[in-house]
Amino acid sequence: MRLPSNVRLVLAGILCFAAAPAHAQWARHQGGECRPVSSAYQASHATTGLGSTNTSPTNTIWLDCRSDDTDRYPDSAVNEVRLYVHDASPTDGFTVRACVSRRDSEAGQCSASYTTSAAFVGGTVITISGDDLDLWKDSIDFSFLQVEIPARFGGNGFSYLKGWVTEH
Amino acid sequence: MSMKLAAAIVMLIAGSAVGAQAEPWSRHAPLCRTVYPSNQPDVYFWVGLASGSPYDVTVICPIPDTSDRPDSQITEVRVYVSHYSIISSFSVRACRTARTGLESVCGPLAWSSSQTNVITLNPGSIWQPTDFGYLEVTIGTGDAPDPIQGYVLVY
Numbered sequence: 001m002r003l004p005s006n007v008r009l010v011l012a013g014i015l016c017f018a019a020a021p022a023h024a025q026w027a028r029h030q031g032g033e034c035r036p037v038s039s040a041y042q043a044s045h046a047t048t049g050l051g052s053t054n055t056s057p058t059n060t061i062w063l064d065c066r067s068d069d070t071d072r073y074p075d076s077a078v079n080e081v082r083l084y085v086h087d088a089s090p091t092d093g094f095t096v097r098a099c100v101s102r103r104d105s106e107a108g109q110c111s112a113s114y115t116t117s118a119a120f121v122g123g124t125v126i127t128i129s130g131d132d133l134d135l136w137k138d139s140i141d142f143s144f145l146q147v148e149i150p151a152r153f154g155g156n157g158f159s160y161l162k163g164w165v166t167e168h
Numbered sequence: 169m170s171m172k173l174a175a176a177i178v179m180l181i182a183g184s185a186v187g188a189q190a191e192p193w194s195r196h197a198p199l200c201r202t203v204y205p206s207n208q209p210d211v212y213f214w215v216g217l218a219s220g221s222p223y224d225v226t227v228i229c230p231i232p233d234t235s236d237r238p239d240s241q242i243t244e245v246r247v248y249v250s251h252y253s254i255i256s257s258f259s260v261r262a263c264r265t266a267r268t269g270l271e272s273v274c275g276p277l278a279w280s281s282s283q284t285n286v287i288t289l290n291p292g293s294i295w296q297p298t299d300f301g302y303l304e305v306t307i308g309t310g311d312a313p314d315p316i317q318g319y320v321l322v323y
Binding site for chain 2: 024025026027028029030031032033046047048049050051053055068072073084086123160162163
């Protein structure tokens, strides 16, 4: 059966509309979901309504934050990660990097580090994008973020990882 | 033939509409963390608090938030708590960490009733498109181990 051209046009439009994503794909996580990289940081890691923080007055802590990796939205398709932080330390900053654990080897690898400047104090967004997400492009590996939170500065100087967003 | 064509178009439209809908619910084991500074152990799945905790303990539980299923579209939260707990001492509320500024905001508390092991919460407008949503659960003094069984989100 050969359909009239106007009907074919309508059907093609409907099919295209059904196949196209409705909007940009993203996932959002509260900072309290991250975990200390090792037990050495456990005692100083705290979860609060403002996200993850470091209670140590002297030492930084490192956290692991999971990525999202599903068949529909694989982390290999992530093109930007944004971390929302509050840096309360005028002497030290946040450090973040994208990392991967290889499925078929013992190797692990991290991207270049992104930091807030040591003297900066306040809220900011740290964005990882471009070549530094190439580590996540291999679809069989296990991706995650690493975040270093500065030591507490003075009585109220807690720094927070408030949350992070991945954009596909 | 035109009737058949019309029927085919209607079926295509209906099919695409159904395919675009999110599942109406999601179900989660309680991967919650104790809120600082309670000095209590974390509440993980099947690994709860020591029996008869002498303290109220508040935990934060993650809420999934994706473009497919944004937390701003959640209409109901059902938190299932242990039958062995003193469930009337549980309370739950929806909260968010602000993306800008240093602030967290919570909605009203929902309390358990003594007749059921389910606490039902309507998050209202607390979970907004750009912020980081979470669930805050307070477990009262004397509750049994494994106090939170899990939670269901309805969209």
